[in-house]
Amino acid sequence: MTTKTPQELLITIRLSNDAFCDAPQHEVARILSELAYHFKENGLSDRALHDINGNTVGRSYLT
Known part of the structure; x- marks a missing residue:
């Protein structure tokens, strides 16, 4: 039996809360x-x- 290798890594981040207000780049x-x-x-x-x-x-x- 072979294991399927992932083809994509998708990353989603919602930037709409307080942790992203001052410097969103730092939190990301x-x-x-x-x-x-x-x-x-x-x-x-x-x-x-x-x-x-x-x-x-x-x-x-x-x-």
């Missing part, structure tokens, strides 16, 4: 940095993304 960079660390340590996977306040603001999807 923080979220992506955490995601990259997770992938490095655990491999690629679907994952919920959270802002600094713990709110779910997006998701990574493997397709």
